[in-house]
Amino acid sequence: LAKTTQPISMDSYEGQEVNITCSHNNIATNDYITWYQQFPSQGPRFIIQGYKTKVTNEVASLFIPADRKSSTLSLPRVSLSDTAVYYCLVGDPGGGNKLTFGTGTQLKVEL
Amino acid sequence: DTEVTQTPKHLVMGMTNKKSLKCEQHMGHRAMYWYKQKAKKPPELMFVYSYEKLSINESVPSRFSPECPNSSLLNLHLHALQPEDSALYLCASSHPSSGRGDEQYFGPGTRLTVT
Numbered sequence: 437l438a439k440t441t442q443p444i445s446m447d448s449y450e451g452q453e454v455n456i457t458c459s460h461n462n463i464a465t466n467d468y469i470t471w472y473q474q475f476p477s478q479g480p481r482f483i484i485q486g487y488k489t490k491v492t493n494e495v496a497s498l499f500i501p502a503d504r505k506s507s508t509l510s511l512p513r514v515s516l517s518d519t520a521v522y523y524c525l526v527g528d529p530g531g532g533n534k535l536t537f538g539t540g541t542q543l544k545v546e547l
Numbered sequence: 548d549t550e551v552t553q554t555p556k557h558l559v560m561g562m563t564n565k566k567s568l569k570c571e572q573h574m575g576h577r578a579m580y581w582y583k584q585k586a587k588k589p590p591e592l593m594f595v596y597s598y599e600k601l602s603i604n605e606s607v608p609s610r611f612s613p614e615c616p617n618s619s620l621l622n623l624h625l626h627a628l629q630p631e632d633s634a635l636y637l638c639a640s641s642h643p644s645s646g647r648g649d650e651q652y653f654g655p656g657t658r659l660t661v662t
Contacts (some may be wrong), residue, residue, distance in 0.1 A: 450653070470650070470651075470654075472651075476653055476658075477635075477655070477658075478642075478656075479551070479639070479653025479654050479655050479656055480590065480637075481638050481653065481654050482650045482651065485650060496606060523589055523590075534592070534603075534605070535580075535592045535595075536592075537589035537590050537591070538589060540589050541589075
């Protein structure tokens with residue numbers, strides 16, 4: 437069964453780029469990698485999703501190497517409001533594969 | 548409307564009670580999910596419904612009983628729960644697509660306390 441691990445916490449300052457990694461050694465062929473942001477007492481919110489190589493949207497980039505055993509979420513210029521827990525999610529419910537959230541990374545952004 | 552609503556927001560129940568959690572979405576999504584989240588832990592998948600049929604049950608104890616009456620509604624019936632079942636219960640929905648992961652929209656959750 438895939439074990440999906442992340443650093444427990446990261447600290448940053450406003451305006452900096454933050455890169456959060458997720459390790460998913462047992463990723464299956466049909467699995468996608470999705471990143472979510474969660475604030476206290478709220479449900480997770482979608483950030484970005486990818487299968488391989490690089491994906492970019494208006495808020496983040498996702499880098500996935502060729503072996504797909506890890507992924508990196510890149511937040512280009514963080515602000516105080518980006519302080520939250522970030523989770524990677526590996527799986528494909530459409531294909532019946534188990535959905536596994538990573539252990540989560542608490543990002544703290546300071547002035 | 549890109550919102551998933553969950554009721555109630557908070558629920559306190561005794562171990563002999565029967566209660567239900569409700570989830571609703573009007574985005575036309577045909578996949579709906581129940582997750583359990585303990586404090587400072589990631590969400591754990593419990594059930595997945597695809598086109599109103601139960602497609603994934605992650606070996607959840609029978610004291611949790613899901614129901615999907617139609618494509619917009621998802622219920623979780625609770626009976627004879629244990630104190631360790633206290634958690635945040637999250638509902639989510641997405642477009643089901645075979646062979647592709649899908650963005651899930653999460654509700655705010657129901658904070659359940661079992662006494």
